[in-house]
Amino acid sequence: MNTLKRYTHIWLASARYSLVRATMFRGDLFIWASVELLWISVNVIMVGVIYSHTQTVAGWTMYQMLLLVGTSMLIQRFVMGFFWSGIFDMGRNVRSGLFDFVLAQPGDPLFMASTRKLELDGLLNSVVAGALVVYSVRKLGLHPGPLDIVLYALMVACGVMIHFSALVMATSLAFWITSAQGVEGIYFNLMEFSRIPREAFKGIASVAFVWVLPVVIVSNAPARQILYGFDPVWMAGLCAATAGWLALAVVVFRSGLKRYTSASS
Amino acid sequence: MMKYGQAFMVGLQSNLVYRWNFGVRSIFWFFHLAVVYILWGAAYTGNPLIGGYTFAQTLTYFLVIFVLQFFIGAFNEDYQISEDIRTGLINQFLLKPINYFAYRLSVFTAARVVSGAFGIAALVLALPLLRSHLDLPNEGWRLLLGIPAMFLTAIIQFSIAYCFGLLAFWFLEIQGFVILSMAVETLLGGQVVPLDLLPMKVFNVVRFLPFFYQAYFPAAIITGRQGIDFALQGLAIQSFWAIVLVCLAEFVWRRGLKHHTAAGG
16 A cells, blocks of 8 residues: 555656646647647548548448547557656667666656656647547437446556557567667557457458457457447456556566666776 | 768668668558558458559559658658757768768668668568559559659658758757658658548649658559659659758758857867
């Protein structure tokens, strides 16, 4: 209990620092918020263009697809807001040796490295992504009850943890391949799959991206929860994937940490 | 000319040091292609044609776009230029009889030779899987006009990246601007959807913007999405934009230098 309290205090201090910093550089905040908004728009336009030429994609209508894209963006905005900056810096610091400063701090290195910075622009745009979800739900004529919303939120939280794990694993490659800049990009590539309906994946793609890598269920499970109601199989699959991927990310990070040679001479 | 040849050689060597980066990008390429294949494959299910094109033609279009990016796309030139300015390394170029634009263009060319080799390697690996899904026209004029279009695309891509890099004369942090522009370029350059799928009115506006010539135009010529008249008109507009952007780059450079303070002894 004391440990939880201590880490909550550390996180709150980091969050306070990040918020003060963001309000100091308001121009920067505006630009980054615009960047995030523009990327959400790019995805919405892509859906609009595809559906101007077809009625359904893998059996999903345009608003169902927008619900899926909105859910995927919502998860990604939360990841960007809560973890991206810290994890991105981690890769860079491992390469430069500045990771020593994280190791010198009195806390778990993964927690200290990944929660150091809060990005307000990502969190602001989670409102836009959320609005896209609400808009799609209204257009579909759905009326989810409070329990549906709670379960949806829970599934989104699981999605955030899976994204976090994928990001940690991709960044941890820096412990092994110090000359590879931008390996974090693997995460963004993998997450492109989360904006595609599960029914579109067939054969080996289904095995790879639905069963081996949980990139598809991350967004499909919460979207289906709203569209079709509670499905214990999807819920169980998502929870198992969350636990498994989080454990794997911790193992990969710790194995990488053992290889870290520091910057000291 | 010799000095730029030397810059090219140095660029070649330094890019070979970071061969892992290009290797990682080749892996990204496979993921991108898988996303395109799955998403567009689902969109084409039940629709033999979208916008008048078959699935094979659309897949070929995206494949050519991806390969072109390896050969003529600007990756992180803006960042390198901004770092030269931010760290003061630019000062050494001001003291030497060297044109910074030409120097950077030489390094850019070297980087594209290395990334192009990786692009070819990725293509060779992917071809056995994709060959049956591709549909490339065999009219000779397409290559004849496609090559100058690709050359001009490289100039446009580089000049835009150069101008964004030079923003570091005024701003401490330019990554926000770069990624903002990347979102616009990705969409209006035809990397998300083939631009001919846009409503005709929008397409007729977009075709006069420089972004149109950053990827879509050469790919549309090579893959048969546009005819010879359109290609000839497009080459004229593309040449106009290439000249405008090179002039703009020189203008921004001169204005930036007036702003620049070379500190240190």
